[in-house]
Amino acid sequence: MPGRTVRATAALALALSVALPATASAAPHCASITEATNPDWMAALPDGSSLAQLSIPGTHQSLSLHGGDLTQTQENHGDSAETLTAQLRAGIRAIDIRVRRYDDLFTLHHGPFYQNANFADVLREADEFLAEHPGEVVLMRLKAECTGEIGSCADHNSSLDVGQILDRYRREDPHGGVLYDPAGGAVPTLGEVRGKVVLAVLQNAHGGLLPGRGLGQFTADTWDEYVQDRYEVPTVFDIDDKWFAVRDHLARTAAGDPSRMFVNFSSGSSPVAHPNTVACGAPGIRGVNDYALEHLTGQAPSRTGVVLMDFPGAALVNAIIAANPDRRAAR
Template sequence: MNASKVLRRAAVVAGATVLLVATPTAAFAADPSYRTLGTATNTDWMRGLADSRSLASLSIPGTHETMAVHGGAWTQTQENFGDSGGTLTAQLAAGIRMIDIRARVNSGNTFTIHHGATYQNANFDDVLTKLSDFLGAHPGETVLVRLKQECTGEIGSCTDAAGQAGFTDIFDSYVARRPALFWTASVDKTNAAVPALGAVRGKVVLAVMNGARGGRYANYGLAQFSDWNDGSSTYVQDNYDVPNIGAIATKRDQVRRFLDATSAGDAGKIYVNFAGGSSLFAQPQQVAGGAFGVQGVDPFLLSYLNQGSVVRAGVLMLDFPGGALINKVISLN
């Protein structure tokens, strides 16, 4: 859940007093599914797949709020492997191949990376540099990107710098400076079809670009995501509001049902399944790892995938993923 939504809810409920009452215990300890990203090494897992494989046919581990490592327990969604893109580098080495980037418009017509009001000690140039370095060293891979304008100007969110160019214009300027990095069809505003792997090796594929309140910037990214808004849509499960610890069970079921739908669904479409969620009464780490005796989504996912009924996982957008969970998703390919 966006940090601004969490903070607005906190203000309505009564602020600091409620926070003291609601502060929960720590999530379950790290295990093979959770907070053990560094145990996975999958730098070249796409290299051995056929060029003819559609991206839609793949099972891809991804991260939700990829760069969110600062701001406290209600804001952090990933293990911290360093600022200025260090965390992204660690994720790519582990095998993560779809990322979720949230950008604020900064002075000089630039993007800085935020989760709500919290600057994540990284800029969009850091993101692109780390992607370029990784894909240059591992040209058999591709990385999908969901880019979202983060700032709404509301309480708990950030505010874009005044007097700057529009969000899409700034993005276009980044692309113009690194034209070889992006798969052109995904950034030239032509509503690209889902590509085969061979067409995008060594490239970044823009899957979708969303505005600050969830609407899609028309024609950027893949045509199949034309209705990707804030939350779930035709090919996206993103029920991010987990109102309390007990509701983690509901979130697990939503993820499971979408996995089943993906496995049996349209083979020509990419399905994106967000495993994370939060609210004032449930931190991202608790939803992912579990708390108060309630199983988290990450250990549930590893157990469910190990049962063998899922043959295509689509893209799983994870909070605090563990090495064994990443390895399992990749093994489905």
């Protein structure tokens, strides 16, 4: 089909010719996350509020800073999880951590690229932030990254599985006490877990959920009901389709069971549509973050659920926080 060939060729040429910055652009939807300051936004919410009821801004591949445009998903505010602290101060309360098993410990990876941070760094930075802001809660998706396949990484010298290594951190790391595992139970209330990092899901390298870990509502059978993660964006001309998936899941969340947590990945990529491009756009092409900011500021949804983003700008973080009941009146 000649039309499709021309379209794909144009997409490839545009993706290769547009030199986007390694960090987010200056447009409001992708302006620096450090322009947002929300270190205590959960503290004003009632203890009885379920985490499922809230609108929670988060980051996808939260500490993926190295490896080039194809793998970088966040602004770089320092290695050893210093970037995490910048995100938490801005108001991010959901994080996506990808780990390699290395000598029965966790190092952080995106594919084959080490991200100059270890899981102990994540625990330290989160624990120190929560000690200073004890009214807050951080949700964590923890996923094994290494499949051993081409383009991925391989685990090294580890006899313990992902769950066993996580439990080792909880027992032995000086900051391990910050971790809270619902152990397959219900979504907790804020009052039950303030000052904690709550394990939402624990996944193996191929995405399978480890039973009895994290929130019990997430199973192989219910994953697609509660989670939108259409991550493949073949070309820059398919960014609209990614946004439609995000928009539809926002509507599903607003109308859904308030006792259930909904998770919406706004991220996407491909070899010719890099994470920054999908999130922030390119000349003549809108990014998902731009669509999302316009949607959230125009419609004031009753609940966004957890939104995991690449390169979220300050305005987008603020808009998600503002969707919480105690914030809407101030919009």
